[in-house]
Amino acid sequence: MTAPLETVPLPGCPTWPEEFARRYRRAGYWCGETFGQLLRERARSHGERTALVAGAQRWSYRELDERADRLAAGLQALGIKPRDRVVVQLPNIAEFFEVIFALFRLGALPVFALPAHRSAEISYFCAFTEAAAYIIPDKHGGFDYRTLAEQVRERVPGLRHVLVAGEAGPFTSLSSLYAEPVELQGPSPSDVAFFQLSGGSTGIPKLIPRTHDDYIYSLRGSVEICQLDGSSVYLCVLPAAHNFPLSSPGVLGTLYAGGTAVLSPYPSPDVAFPLIEKERVTIAALVPPLAMIWLEAAAARRHDLSSLRVLQVGGAKFSEEAARRVRPTLGCTLQQVFGMAEGLVNYTRLDDPEELIVSTQGRPISPDDEIRVVDEDGREVTPGETGLLLTRGPYTIRGYYKAETHNARAFTPDGFYSTGDVVRATPEGYLVVEGREKDQINRGGDKVAAEEIENHLLAHPAVHDAAVVAIPDPFLGERTCAFVIPREAPPPTTALTTFLRERGLAAFKIPDRVEFVDAFPKTGVGKVSKKALRETLTRRNTASTP
Numbered sequence: 169m170t171a172p173l174e175t176v177p178l179p180g181c182p183t184w185p186e187e188f189a190r191r192y193r194r195a196g197y198w199c200g201e202t203f204g205q206l207l208r209e210r211a212r213s214h215g216e217r218t219a220l221v222a223g224a225q226r227w228s229y230r231e232l233d234e235r236a237d238r239l240a241a242g243l244q245a246l247g248i249k250p251r252d253r254v255v256v257q258l259p260n261i262a263e264f265f266e267v268i269f270a271l272f273r274l275g276a277l278p279v280f281a282l283p284a285h286r287s288a289e290i291s292y293f294c295a296f297t298e299a300a301a302y303i304i305p306d307k308h309g310g311f312d313y314r315t316l317a318e319q320v321r322e323r324v325p326g327l328r329h330v331l332v333a334g335e336a337g338p339f340t341s342l343s344s345l346y347a348e349p350v351e352l353q354g355p356s357p358s359d360v361a362f363f364q365l366s367g368g369s370t371g372i373p374k375l376i377p378r379t380h381d382d383y384i385y386s387l388r389g390s391v392e393i394c395q396l397d398g399s400s401v402y403l404c405v406l407p408a409a410h411n412f413p414l415s416s417p418g419v420l421g422t423l424y425a426g427g428t429a430v431l432s433p434y435p436s437p438d439v440a441f442p443l444i445e446k447e448r449v450t451i452a453a454l455v456p457p458l459a460m461i462w463l464e465a466a467a468a469r470r471h472d473l474s475s476l477r478v479l480q481v482g483g484a485k486f487s488e489e490a491a492r493r494v495r496p497t498l499g500c501t502l503q504q505v506f507g508m509a510e511g512l513v514n515y516t517r518l519d520d521p522e523e524l525i526v527s528t529q530g531r532p533i534s535p536d537d538e539i540r541v542v543d544e545d546g547r548e549v550t551p552g553e554t555g556l557l558l559t560r561g562p563y564t565i566r567g568y569y570k571a572e573t574h575n576a577r578a579f580t581p582d583g584f585y586s587t588g589d590v591v592r593a594t595p596e597g598y599l600v601v602e603g604r605e606k607d608q609i610n611r612g613g614d615k616v617a618a619e620e621i622e623n624h625l626l627a628h629p630a631v632h633d634a635a636v637v638a639i640p641d642p643f644l645g646e647r648t649c650a651f652v653i654p655r656e657a658p659p660p661t662t663a664l665t666t667f668l669r670e671r672g673l674a675a676f677k678i679p680d681r682v683e684f685v686d687a688f689p690k691t692g693v694g695k696v697s698k699k700a701l702r703e704t705l706t707r708r709n710t711a712s713t714p
């Protein structure tokens with residue numbers, strides 16, 4: 169596979185200015201390698217090692233490499249071309265990786281949907297990216313994705329192919345596509361490799377273009393920080409499409425390091441603990457609510473978890489009290505991970521003092537990750553003060569896909585991404601997440617954009633206005649509450665939640681609670697005051713507790 173070095177940027181994808189690109193190459197961050205080449209190289213140097221374990225399947229590096237080649241040839245024969253977008257919605261199954269490496273080799277671009285997404289989200293991704301194909305499992309978690317694909321097909325007539333891992337039903341099975349490998353030109357390292365999804369704070373989800381160069385750099389940095397090597401065994405329990413289990417260092421980092429990635433179909437201890445024991449897992453990644461469940465279950469000591477050296481926790485704030493329990497309960501190091509699909513990832517280091525590990529969310533991967541903590545006017549705060557986190561660097565995007573207006577707000581003119589996170593930097597340069605300024609609910613790591621849910625609620629005939637806010641929750645950290653001004657008599661709450669489900673929203677986005685009000689409190693400039701709404705809730709709760 170020969171990769172051209174420079175190509176025309178994909179329309180709608182902002183790139184790094186030339187002087188930065190040059191700097192990142194000179195510093196050795198961008199190495200000029202693509203994912204397709206990376207896998208080929210690993211298959212050459214240690215082809216017989218186990219790359220992936222999923223259920224009864226155990227694929228060596230050689231096998232993964234060959235499967236990707238044969239599937240790439242089949243996808244090409246089907247008419248999938250370089251730069252075509254392909255919405256990939258696969259759970260933690262081995263085919264996930266065969267599919268994405270096949271697409272990488274072809275230069276087609278996976279759009280990473282989550283297994284929890286339903287017709288509203290998937291139809292949007294397919295339509296917005298003008299996807300050539302949509303790839304699903306047959307069934308997972310008791311849900312038939314082929315039914316979903318039928319709904320998506322109806323909504324997006326331009327979608328040419330639905331490809332299924334497993335029983336295809338009316339669609340095409342992936343296994344029917346395998347063909348003799350063909351010579352492919354392959355993408356350039358500076359090309360976009362795929363799209364991640366933003367947690368979002370606006371009405372519609374944003375797509376994040378990541379290049380081979382920038383993402384592989386974040387893998388290399390993560391592998392070094394997490395000390396992965398050929399003997400590492402990574403357990404993937406979170407949905408593999410998410411940036412955290414995919415690349416921090418995740419499955420892709422594990423493959424980069426020549427280790428073994430074990431895919432767990434579900435995150436619960438009854439599924440994950442036997443896998444840790446059997447496969448001698450050395451590192452696993454969790455969101456805080458799952459970490460709490462694991463800590464409870466591990467205390468029962470029914471499984472041998474002694475191989476575990478690192479437990480990563482991230483995606484949402486992990487409470488210091490829970491963080492302190494990791495080492496005594498699991499006998500391993502906690503690593504806090506504060507990252508974002510847009511780029512920047514912070515890690516506590518494995519040999520950091522315990523105090524730093526339990527009380528901070530880590531520091532950036534790269535010496536060239538630029539961090540600014542600013543006040544409301546964009547001025548840098550005194551070191552140690554709390555402010556809004558802005559960042560720029562060798563693996564942080566310069567803009568979302570086809571989102572010019574939003575990009576003007578989410579990025580500063582000099583290219584810093586405004587994360588919407590409120591942080592404080594410690595004297596050691598570690599970040600502590602203190603809160604959030606963006607209009608988003610972080611439901612135990614699942615991100616819900618308030619405006620997206622408000623727009624859906626507004627489509628209900630009984631709703632005059634809606635405002636969605638976070639409510640504190642001891643387990644998930646936050647849950648969602650929708651404040652609704654009804655047009656006349658309030659409809660039953662279930663009428664609204666059923667309505668949202670029927671519109672095809674992912675279950676984690678359905679409000680946990682609905683409160684009816686006559687009017688919304690307003691801020692000085694006349695905007696809905698979500699702060700005052702959250703206070704209303706505290707008052708209502710106090711009033712209802714005897």
Ligand code: OOB
Pocket residue numbers: 365366367411412416481482483484485486504505506507508509510513529587589601604610613615
């Ligand atoms: C990860 O990525 P996303 O894109 O789902 O969400 C990013 C947002 C951050 O901006 C922040 O608001 C929140 O999730 N977050 C945390 C956190 N990690 C993420 N808030 C507090 N403490 C943490 N440790 O969530 C993600 C991507 C890569 C690695 C890890 C997490």
